[in-house]
Amino acid sequence: MANSATTPSAAEAELAVQARQAAESSTGYWAGVWKRVRRDPVTIFCASILLLMLLAIVFAPLIAPHDPYQGSMLRRLRAIGTPNYVLGTDELGRDMLTRLLYGGRLSWFMGITPVALAFVIGTVLGVLAGYTGGKTNMAIMRVTDVFYAFPSVLLAVAISGALGAGIMNAILALTLVFIPPIIRVAETVTTGVRNLDFVDAARASGANAFTIVRVHVLGNVLGPIFVYATSLISVSMILASGLSFLGLGTKPPEPEWGLMLNTLRTAIYVQPWVAVLPGACIFITSICFNLVSDGLRQAMDVKG
Amino acid sequence: MFFYLIRRIAYGIPIALAVGFVCFMLVQIAPGDPINAIVPPDAPGDVVEQVRRDYGLDKPLPVQFGLWLLKVVQGDLGRSLASGRPVWSDLSSAIGNTLMLATCASLLGFILGCLLGGLAGTFRGSWIDRAAVTLAVGGVSVPHYWLGMVMVVIFSVQLNWLPAMGAGPGGSADWAWDWEHIKHLVLPTVTLCVIPMGIVTRTVRGIVAEIMNQEFVTALRGKGLTRGGVFLHVVKNAAPTALAVMGLQLGYLMGGSILVETVFSWPGTGLLLNNAIFQRDLPVLQGTILVLAMFFVILNLLVDLMQTALDPRIKRG
Numbered sequence: 001m002a003n004s005a006t007t008p009s010a011a012e013a014e015l016a017v018q019a020r021q022a023a024e025s026s027t028g029y030w031a032g033v034w035k036r037v038r039r040d041p042v043t044i045f046c047a048s049i050l051l052l053m054l055l056a057i058v059f060a061p062l063i064a065p066h067d068p069y070q071g072s073m074l075r076r077l078r079a080i081g082t083p084n085y086v087l088g089t090d091e092l093g094r095d096m097l098t099r100l101l102y103g104g105r106l107s108w109f110m111g112i113t114p115v116a117l118a119f120v121i122g123t124v125l126g127v128l129a130g131y132t133g134g135k136t137n138m139a140i141m142r143v144t145d146v147f148y149a150f151p152s153v154l155l156a157v158a159i160s161g162a163l164g165a166g167i168m169n170a171i172l173a174l175t176l177v178f179i180p181p182i183i184r185v186a187e188t189v190t191t192g193v194r195n196l197d198f199v200d201a202a203r204a205s206g207a208n209a210f211t212i213v214r215v216h217v218l219g220n221v222l223g224p225i226f227v228y229a230t231s232l233i234s235v236s237m238i239l240a241s242g243l244s245f246l247g248l249g250t251k252p253p254e255p256e257w258g259l260m261l262n263t264l265r266t267a268i269y270v271q272p273w274v275a276v277l278p279g280a281c282i283f284i285t286s287i288c289f290n291l292v293s294d295g296l297r298q299a300m301d302v303k304g
Numbered sequence: 305m306f307f308y309l310i311r312r313i314a315y316g317i318p319i320a321l322a323v324g325f326v327c328f329m330l331v332q333i334a335p336g337d338p339i340n341a342i343v344p345p346d347a348p349g350d351v352v353e354q355v356r357r358d359y360g361l362d363k364p365l366p367v368q369f370g371l372w373l374l375k376v377v378q379g380d381l382g383r384s385l386a387s388g389r390p391v392w393s394d395l396s397s398a399i400g401n402t403l404m405l406a407t408c409a410s411l412l413g414f415i416l417g418c419l420l421g422g423l424a425g426t427f428r429g430s431w432i433d434r435a436a437v438t439l440a441v442g443g444v445s446v447p448h449y450w451l452g453m454v455m456v457v458i459f460s461v462q463l464n465w466l467p468a469m470g471a472g473p474g475g476s477a478d479w480a481w482d483w484e485h486i487k488h489l490v491l492p493t494v495t496l497c498v499i500p501m502g503i504v505t506r507t508v509r510g511i512v513a514e515i516m517n518q519e520f521v522t523a524l525r526g527k528g529l530t531r532g533g534v535f536l537h538v539v540k541n542a543a544p545t546a547l548a549v550m551g552l553q554l555g556y557l558m559g560g561s562i563l564v565e566t567v568f569s570w571p572g573t574g575l576l577l578n579n580a581i582f583q584r585d586l587p588v589l590q591g592t593i594l595v596l597a598m599f600f601v602i603l604n605l606l607v608d609l610m611q612t613a614l615d616p617r618i619k620r621g
Contacts, residue, residue, distance in 0.1 A: 142318075149597060149604070150326070150600065151596070153556070153562060153563070154562070157581070161589050162331065162333055162589065164334070164335055234444075238448075241447060245566075246562070261450060261453070272461050275457070276450065279447055279453060282447045290445045
């Protein structure tokens with residue numbers, strides 16, 4: 001046995017081959033996913049729109065033709081197609097195109113942050129519940145049940161209504177709304193993986209719980225949880241802008257699509273098509289996220 | 305079945321208690337002293353202290369929760385800060401309006417969803433299927449408060465066919481089943497129905513497609529059963545799930561109609577909540593959310609029981 005450190009035994013060589021195969025098959029998996037996504041024109045189209053939007057809002061200061069806060073009483077509520085103000089002006093005479101570009105920053109931030117936070121927290125709690133089972137599972141899942149007893153819009157409105165208006169309060173409220181469904185999905189897939197043979201094998205070979213979860217469980221459950229989380233972004237965008245629409249998220253004069261929709265509501269008799277523009281932005285973003293999530297789900301072959 | 309009924313109800317009680325606790329905590333997480341939710345901010349100091357003792361707000365939190373719960377069970381939801389009236393008096397009329405709007409919207413959404421989903425599932429891969437799926441995705445992705453505004457722009461501002469606001473002529477909140485009132489119901493109902501329509505379409509399409517692929521359908525066809533006969537069997541198999549989905553949607557719409565009610569100034573719980581948020585009227589906020597959430601809990605229970613009763617394949621005991 002003295003030379004086992006330098007010359008690998010047959011069993012170790014076999015393991016190395018298996019590991020290499022596993023690594024190859026895992027890159028093969030992602031290559032397969034990418035190949036399937038590439039052949040899906042709807043997903044590619046929607047992803048391109050989202051990418052363009054992201055670039056537009058990130059580089060808003062460079063491409064926006066006007067100042068988002070600078071209004072003028074002389075040019076209030078101009079129609080779409082006014083020279084120099086392509087998408088018209090709002091109720092305070094500010095350029096709509098500029099405000100839509102800047103508004104996307106807060107709308108995207110407030111829509112995606114809650115899902116990202118809930119993804120992290122929900123995965124940790126869900127995997128913990130699914131892997132440990134027993135009393136921990138009971139405790140986590142019963143608390144989750146309570147939050148399921150509220151319709152999601154109502155819960156978001158309740159929490160941010162009690163906390164008061166503010167971007168951080170809205171994000172906190174939405175995060176709390178999305179944690180329970182992610183916990184449920186994470187718990188379900190983890191329970192499914194926990195009893196598979198390779199986890200038993202890892203346990204028998206003496207791996208500790210942390211290693212098993214990190215290597216064997218997370219590798220198999222993160223995909224489905226991630227796909228589920230992406231499907232929540234669409235709802236989150238609608239709800240985040242909805243909270244601002246109710247006056248619970250951003251405060252004026254900050255540009256944000258939901259808030260813009262709210263302040264322009266009084267203008268629907270004067271410039272109806274200018275007034276509904278911010279909502280169209282929310283709709284396009286939301287439907288694109290939905291379709292990309294559907295495409296991902298199919299490409300990754302996640303059931304449910 | 306009987307034991308299942310008992311067990312399911314017994315399971316609902318701790319959930320209802322916990323929901324009550326969350327609603328109780330809403331006032332506690334609000335910034336500032338919870339006493340501000342009861343007395344107006346300009347009340348003199350000794351009055352504030354008197355009220356604090358009367359309401360038991362000087363006692364520890366669990367005791368406060370118990371006292372609050374005792375009042376709620378007796379139907380006392382506190383008084384509105386803005387109007388001074390008991391919360392329940394405003395809430396009871398608003399709930400009726402919201403229930404009517406949500407029922408109409410989920411019925412319409414259910415009918416449209418079953419039609420679209422059934423057609424899509426039967427003719428999978430056809431243009432009907434693609435159109436139905438597109439409509440369904442659009443329905444669940446559209447910000448409905450925006451859809452409401454677009455509806456108002458088209459049907460009220462441009463065409464001047466339907467009223468844009470309120471539940472009756474002259475802003476009256478009393479409902480009657482005449483054309484003047486029904487006209488007010490059309491736009492909010494159509495706006496709100498797109499969500500259940502999208503979800504029911506997706507569900508029904510999936511179930512129908514799955515059932516059509518099953519051997520018993522092939523066997524029925526082989527036996528010489530007409531299209532209508534096969535259709536009956538498909539409906540019988542799809543109905544429990546579709547009805548359950550619709551039942552839950554009704555609950556979601558009850559709680560989720562706040563945005564649409566705000567757009568149309570519909571005098572329901574949503575508008576009540578919106579005003580409560582605007583005026584920071586915490587008792588109204590708390591009471592409305594408690595009642596809506598309890599409604600959702602009970603609805604969940606009923607849907608569960610109905611599904612068990614309708615579908616002999618589900619054996620729970």
